[in-house]
Structure formats: structure tokens, C-alpha cells
Amino acid sequence: MSTVNRVKDILRSPARLYLVAGLALAALSLIQIWTGANDITSDGASGATLRFSIPLLMAGLGGLWSERAGVINIGLEGMMIVGTWMGAWFGFKSGPWVGMLAAAIGGIIAGLLHALLTVRIGIDQAVSGLAINLLAYGTTRFLSGVYFPPAGGDILTSPYVKPIALFTVPWLSPHLISLEHKHYFFISDLAGIIAGLITRTSWASLLLMMALPLTIWILWRTKFGLRVRFSGENPVASESLGVNVYRTRFIAIAVSGALAGLGGAYISVVSTGHYLENQTAGRGYIGLATVIFGNWKPMGVFAGAVLFGWTDALRIRQSDSVHATLLAVVAIAVIVALIKLYQKKFKVAIISLVCGSLVLFYFFAQKVVPDEFVTFFPNLTTIIVLAFLSQRLRPPAMAGAPYRKGEE
Amino acid sequence: MTQKKWFWALMAPLASVIFSIGLTSLILLLKGASPFGTFKVLWDFGSQGSNLVSEVNQTVAYYLAGVAAAIGFKMLLFNIGIDGQYRLAVFFAAVVGAQVHLPPVLHVLLIMTTAVVVGALWASIAGYLKVKRNISEVISNIMLNTIASGLITYLLQPTRLGYNLPGSNNSQTPPVPKSGWLPSFHIAGGNLYSYIFVAIAIGALYWVLLNRSVFGFNLRATGMSFRAARASGINAPRMIFITMAISGGIAGLTGIGEMMGNTHNYSLSFPNGYALTGLALALIGRSSPIGIAFAAFFWSFLEGAAPALDLYGVPVEIVTVMQAIIIISTVVSYELVKRINLLQQQRLVGAAAVESTTKEAVK
Numbered sequence: 001m002s003t004v005n006r007v008k009d010i011l012r013s014p015a016r017l018y019l020v021a022g023l024a025l026a027a028l029s030l031i032q033i034w035t036g037a038n039d040i041t042s043d044g045a046s047g048a049t050l051r052f053s054i055p056l057l058m059a060g061l062g063g064l065w066s067e068r069a070g071v072i073n074i075g076l077e078g079m080m081i082v083g084t085w086m087g088a089w090f091g092f093k094s095g096p097w098v099g100m101l102a103a104a105i106g107g108i109i110a111g112l113l114h115a116l117l118t119v120r121i122g123i124d125q126a127v128s129g130l131a132i133n134l135l136a137y138g139t140t141r142f143l144s145g146v147y148f149p150p151a152g153g154d155i156l157t158s159p160y161v162k163p164i165a166l167f168t169v170p171w172l173s174p175h176l177i178s179l180e181h182k183h184y185f186f187i188s189d190l191a192g193i194i195a196g197l198i199t200r201t202s203w204a205s206l207l208l209m210m211a212l213p214l215t216i217w218i219l220w221r222t223k224f225g226l227r228v229r230f231s232g233e234n235p236v237a238s239e240s241l242g243v244n245v246y247r248t249r250f251i252a253i254a255v256s257g258a259l260a261g262l263g264g265a266y267i268s269v270v271s272t273g274h275y276l277e278n279q280t281a282g283r284g285y286i287g288l289a290t291v292i293f294g295n296w297k298p299m300g301v302f303a304g305a306v307l308f309g310w311t312d313a314l315r316i317r318q319s320d321s322v323h324a325t326l327l328a329v330v331a332i333a334v335i336v337a338l339i340k341l342y343q344k345k346f347k348v349a350i351i352s353l354v355c356g357s358l359v360l361f362y363f364f365a366q367k368v369v370p371d372e373f374v375t376f377f378p379n380l381t382t383i384i385v386l387a388f389l390s391q392r393l394r395p396p397a398m399a400g401a402p403y404r405k406g407e408e
Numbered sequence: 409m410t411q412k413k414w415f416w417a418l419m420a421p422l423a424s425v426i427f428s429i430g431l432t433s434l435i436l437l438l439k440g441a442s443p444f445g446t447f448k449v450l451w452d453f454g455s456q457g458s459n460l461v462s463e464v465n466q467t468v469a470y471y472l473a474g475v476a477a478a479i480g481f482k483m484l485l486f487n488i489g490i491d492g493q494y495r496l497a498v499f500f501a502a503v504v505g506a507q508v509h510l511p512p513v514l515h516v517l518l519i520m521t522t523a524v525v526v527g528a529l530w531a532s533i534a535g536y537l538k539v540k541r542n543i544s545e546v547i548s549n550i551m552l553n554t555i556a557s558g559l560i561t562y563l564l565q566p567t568r569l570g571y572n573l574p575g576s577n578n579s580q581t582p583p584v585p586k587s588g589w590l591p592s593f594h595i596a597g598g599n600l601y602s603y604i605f606v607a608i609a610i611g612a613l614y615w616v617l618l619n620r621s622v623f624g625f626n627l628r629a630t631g632m633s634f635r636a637a638r639a640s641g642i643n644a645p646r647m648i649f650i651t652m653a654i655s656g657g658i659a660g661l662t663g664i665g666e667m668m669g670n671t672h673n674y675s676l677s678f679p680n681g682y683a684l685t686g687l688a689l690a691l692i693g694r695s696s697p698i699g700i701a702f703a704a705f706f707w708s709f710l711e712g713a714a715p716a717l718d719l720y721g722v723p724v725e726i727v728t729v730m731q732a733i734i735i736i737s738t739v740v741s742y743e744l745v746k747r748i749n750l751l752q753q754q755r756l757v758g759a760a761a762v763e764s765t766t767k768e769a770v771k
Contacts, residue, residue, distance in 0.1 A: 074546070074550075117739075117740065122743060123739045124486075124739070126486050126488070127687070127735070127739055128736070128739075130688075131732055131739070134731065135729065135733070137728065138727075138728030138731070139725075139732075141725035141728065142435075142725040142726055145725065146439060155723075282554060288547065289551065370562050372558040372561045372562040373558060375554070375558050376554045376557070376559075379552075379554040379555050382547075383537070383555070386537060386541065386547070386548065387537060390541040390542065
């Protein structure tokens with residue numbers, strides 16, 4: 001009994017994150033040995049995952065800030081579009097860092113518009129968000145037509161931005177890569193993943209990653225952060241305790257816009273080096289999805305961004321790897337089924353087992369997972385999470401609800 | 409009081425159109441183009457006979473999307489899944505339509521029924537999640553839109569349900585035989601789809617359903633007050649589910665006019681973005697069957713006229729900017745009017761209260 005309790009204690013403590021991560025890595029390692037797909041945890045895949053995850057992380061944190069303050073931000077996509085454009089144009093004009101700054105400012109302006117419409121005037125939050133997306137799309141296209149052709153681009157693409165410098169951690173990086181090529185179980189995979197993060201990494205990645213600890217610190221460790229979360233949980237009560245809900249929400253949505261804008265700029269300035277129309281490709285919406293997937297917590301958003309970024313990276317690099325990871329899905333289904341059996345929830349256990357065997361069947365029946373399915377993997381995951389775990393999710397109580405000072 | 413309501417209902421959108429024209433003119437001036445010239449080019453090109461006909465065809469599609477959104481609004485549902493619903497519906501309608509050979513009228517009916525059923529089924533996923541799992545329909549529909557796009561691209565591959573024309577890379581579904589076509593009228597050098605009658609019928613049905621049926625009464629009651637509806641015995645979750653399905657069914661009809669009147673197959677040229685347009689039109693037209701029609705025509709006119717701007721040296725996208733400004737300013741002006749009316753009512757009530765107390769004091 002005591003061992004069971006001890007295991008339960010470990011499972012409840014924050015250490016379970018490491019446990020889960022370790023188990024996942026071990027599982028992936030096994031899968032690579034069985035299937036011979038060796039790109040799942042290579043340094044290249046890990047670096048690509050970082051590059052694909054950061055825009056999602058920024059959008060997700062943006063969504064988190066806004067929803068924690070009580071306003072749903074469907075305009076994230078539009079704010080990212082503004083960021084890609086501003087980043088590319090001002091990056092081309094005055095250097096990449098100025099571009100990043102301009103993107104943040106553009107995002108803040110779009111965020112303030114969303115705040116003005118939803119908080120001050122009080123129109124529906126979804127309407128405002130969608131209108132901002134349309135406005136951002138139209139305005140950037142209009143401005144592309146005006147500014148890009150004379151500068152050497154065309155209506156759909158901007159001229160190239162000077163790249164942001166890369167860094168490689170000396171000594172550690174080459175040693176890790178040589179360790180990775182030895183193909184030891186687990187150790188090589190871990191080495192590959194770490195090597196990917198510290199080899200030829202953009203300084204911008206490092207800088208933007210800081211948004212995660214900063215968000216955690218501000219929202220959960222400062223007075224201002226408490227006010228932000230309070231405004232999202234119970235604006236009436238927080239107003240009565242002297243919090244200026246309108247101002248708090250304005251600031252939170254502005255931060256949300258800045259983060260989304262930076263995420264957009266990362267795509268245009270760092271990932272591709274120039275602006276391409278529609279290059280955000282719905283990442284703002286996937287950002288919203290990471291917020292739900294992550295249960296409105298920063299580390300959860302981070303996990304969602306990494307998971308969705310990783311599938312994106314695998315899809316582009318090697319579709320065999322995606323096929324191999326189906327086995328991981330099967331493993332998860334079996335584990336869930338076992339846990340549910342232990343808890344005597346037979347219905348869920350059976351559903352989980354059936355899903356698992358379907359995936360297993362698909363794994364043997366087909367050689368590849370179609371690209372199209374991988375594209376909507378984040379969206380499907382979110383629907384499944386929402387459908388099966390909605391009782392466990394804890395969104396801010398008043399996110400999305402209209403609030404007028406002095407009414408009700 | 410009713411007169412005043414009408415006045416505000418017309419003034420608010422008019423004011424926002426004027427506001428957006430003003431703001432757009434400012435943008436044009438900053439760019440160095442003449443606003444007057446730009447709007448004249450838009451008007452001249454948009455009101456040419458054949459362009460007008462294609463604008464009316466587009467109006468029909470937008471109108472159906474608008475009605476689909478409006479039914480949702482009556483229930484406080486924000487059906488942003490219209491995109492996925494309509495594209496899946498056209499896709500499957502085209503696939504089914506190409507597989508069968510039936511007498512003309514039956515064939516057309518089969519295609520339309522398929523579209524309605526597919527749209528309604530896809531929408532009811534979001535409806536189910538909303539009712540049973542209490543998940544915002546906005547989020548689930550956004551996710552479902554992307555899933556629908558992925559499913560369509562997957563099924564449209566030449567090895568599956570689609571095929572490629574020789575020498576082309578664009579996949580499309582096989583053509584629907586002639587018995588599944590809808591006739592067009594040749595007017596002013598253009599082809600006006602007879603599908604316009606379907607849109608009119610749907611508009612009329614929408615009005616009857618809402619104003620002359622028990623279901624419509626329950627719908628409006630639930631939309632106005634969830635608790636009151638529940639207290640009077642309306643099964644509100646069931647109403648939400650059904651409304652979502654109806655909205656999806658009408659959304660399913662959105663692209664059928666283009667498919668049966670013009671392309672006779674499904675390809676990726678069916679555009680995305682009907683959800684946003686439909687919602688915008690329902691907002692601007694205040695969910696009224698007539699209002700949505702005017703708004704839909706205005707929208708299609710702007711878009712139909714836009715290509716002329718390229719020749720005039722103004723980026724076409726100024727029209728998108730203008731549309732976004734119109735959406736924002738209309739919604740804002742409705743909100744302000746609502747606030748003003750509320751204030752006036754409160755003032756009236758206050759005045760009446762003062763009057764009655766003074767009367768009592770005199771007595």
C-alpha cells in the first residue's frame with residue numbers, strides 16, 4: 001500500500017513532467033530502433049521543432065494572456081499577420097532586430113484595437129477578433145502592393161531581410177552530435193535533442209523563449225499578474241476590490257498582441273527570411289488550440305506548442321517518421337486503457353483500446369500517413385482533448401463573457 | 409417608438425458605410441490616389457450589365473451563408489464553421505451527383521439533399537460538443553474548419569475521389585451529368601443561375617420559421633433568455649443542437665448554386681471565407697431576411713467591382729480593408745445605438761417615476 005501511495009505522490013508532484021518526458025523519450029527511442037526511422041529525435045529534427053514551435057508558443061502565450069484577463073482573442077491570426085509584415089518590411093529597411101521591434105509594436109496596435117472594441121465599447125469578442133483578422137489580411141495585402149514592388153519584391157513577397165546571427169555552443173555541441181551518431185538507446189536520443197537546441201540556433205529563438213518564464217513569473221508571481229487573472233475569473237469582484245479591470249485587460253491584450261506579433265515576425269524574419277503571403281497559415285488558430293490543450297497554463301501551452309511544432313517539423317522533414325510515431329499513439333492508448341481499467345472506468349478503457357487497435361491496424365496497412373492528416377493533427381487533438389477531457393479543463397471563469405463596469 | 413426603431417435600424421448601417429468610405433478615402437489620399445476617381449471606377453465597373461449578373465449570383469451564395477449565420481445568432485450561436493460545412497457539402501454533393509443518373513428534377517433534389525445533410529451532420533459535431541460537453545462552438549468550429557479542409561484535400565487526390573484533367577495539376581471531382589444541372593437565364597450578357605429561387609425560398613422559410621412557428625418562438629425565447637425558456641418547459645440544449653444543425657444545413661446549400669449552375673464539379677477553386685462573410689452579413693443585416701439580402705448585394709457589388717481598380721492603379725485589397733472597416737463600424741454603431749436607447753428608456757422610466765410620485769404628493 002505504501003509503495004502505491006509513494007507512486008501516487010510522485011505522479012502528483014511537479015516531477016511527473018520529467019517522468020512523462022523521460023518515458024516518452026524512451027518510447028520514441030524504442031520506436032526508432034524497431035522501425036529504423038532515425039529522424040524522430042535527431043539534432044536536425046530537434047532544431048526544426050524549435051523553429052516550428054516558437055511561433056506557436058508565442059501565439060499560444062498571447063492567447064493565454066488575453067484569456068486569463070477574460071477576453072478571447074480570435075484576432076491572434078491577424079496579429080501574427082501584422083507581425084510577419086512589419087517584421088519583414090522594417091527588417092528589410094533597418095535590420096532584423098528593428099523588424100522584430102516593429103512587429104511587436106504592430107501587434108500591440110492590433111491588440112489595443114481589439115481591447116478598445118471588446119473592453120471599452122463592448123462588442124462581441126469573436127466578431128471583433130474576426131474583423132481584426134480580415135482587417136490585417138486586407139491591410140497587409142494593400143501595403144504589400146504599395147511598398148514591395150518598388151523595393152525589389154512583388155505583391156506577395158517582400159525582399160529578403162538580413163538574417164539574425166546564429167550561435168552554437170562550443171565544445172558541447174560537437175560532442176553531443178558525435179554521441180548521437182553512436183545510436184545508444186536513450187542516451188543518443190537525448191544527446192540529439194539537446195544538440196539540436198544548441199547548434200546553429202538563432203539568437204531570436206533564445207530571446208523569444210524568454211517569453212515563457214517571463215509569462216509564468218509575471219502572471220503567477222506579481223501583483224499585476226494576480227490582477228490580470230482576477231479580471232478573468234471574476235471582474236465584478238475584482239472591480240469591487242479596487243482593480244481597474246478595463247485598464248488591466250487593455251494591458252493584457254496589448255501584451256497578447258505583442259507576443260503574437262513577435263511570433264509572426266519570427267516566421268518571416270527567422271524561418272523564411274522574407275514575407276510571403278499567408279505564411280502564418282492558421283498558426284494563430286493553432287495558438288488558440290495550444291491554450292486549450294495546455295489547460296490555460298503556460299507550461300501546458302509550451303507542451304502543446306512543442307507537440308504541434310514537432311509534428312509539423314516531422315511532416316516537412318521525413319514522412320516516414322510520422323508513420324513511426326503512430327506506434328507512440330498506440331502506446332498512449334494502451335496506457336490510458338490500463339489506467340482506466342485500474343480505475344474501473346470500463347467504457348473509456350474500451351474506447352481507448354478500440355482507438356488504439358484502429359491506429360495499430362492503420363500502421364500495418366499503410367506505408368505513410370497522408371500529409372493532409374498531419375496538417376490537421378493539432379486541430380483534431382484539440383477536439384479530442386475537448387471532447388474527452390472537458391471536465392478536467394479549467395478555463396478562466398469569465399473568459400469570453402461580456403463585462404461592463406457597473407452593470408449586473 | 410417603433411418609428412424611431414426603424415430610423416435607427418437604417419441610420420446605423422448607413423452611418424457606418426459613410427464612415428468607412430471616409431476612412432478609405434483617407435487611406436487612398438495617403439497613397440496618392442483620388443478617392444472620388446476610385447469610387448467612380450468601382451461604381452462604373454460594378455454596374456455594368458454582365459458584372460451585375462455575376463454579382464447577383466454571388467449575392468445568392470452570400471445570402472445563404474448570411475441566413476445560416478443569422479439562425480445561429482437567434483440562438484446566440486456563433487457558427488464560424490460555415491466554411492467547413494459548405495465546402496464539405498459541395499464536395500460530397502458533387503461526388504454523389506456525379507455517381508448517379510436520375511431524371512432531371514430528382515437528380516437536382518438529390519444533390520441539394522446531400523448538401524443539406526452533409527452540412528447539418530458536420531455542424532452537429534459542434535452542436536453535440538456544445539450541448540453535451542459545454543464547449544464553445546467558436547473553438548470547435550475553427551478546429552473543424554481545418555479538419556474539413558484537410559479531409560477534402562485528402563479525398564480529392566486523383567487516386568481517391570477526384571481526378572486530374574490531362575496536363576493539369578488541379579484535382580477536381582468528376583463532372584455531374586446534365587440531369588443534375590440547374591438552368592441559367594441569359595440576361596444582359598451574363599448567366600443568371602435559377603438557383604436564386606432557392607435562396608428566395610430559404611429566405612421566406614427562414615422568416616416563416618422564425619415568426620410563424622412554435623419552433624421559431626422557442627428559438628427566439630431561448631436566445632433571449634436561457635433560464636426563462638427553461639422555466640417555461642423548452643428543452644434548451646435540444647434547441648441549441650437543432651439550431652446548429654439547421655444552420656449547418658443552410659450553410660451546406662451555399663456553394664451549390666455555383667456548382668449546379670456553373671462548374672458542375674468540385675475543385676479547390678471554391679473559396680474559403682464564407683463563414684466570416686456570412687457572419688458579417690448577418691450582423692450588418694441584423695439577422696433580418698431582407699436586411700441580409702441588401703447587405704449581401706452590397707458585399708458582392710464591392711467584390712465584383714474591385715478588379716477594375718488594378719487598371720486604375722489602386723490595389724484591389726482596398727475593398728477588403730473597406731469591408732473590415734464596415735464590419736467593425738456597423739457593429740460598434742449598433743452597440744452605441746443600443747446603449748443610447750437603453751439610456752433613453754431609463755430616462756423615460758425615471759421621468760415617469762418622478763411624475764407619479766409628485767402626483768401622489770399633490771393628492
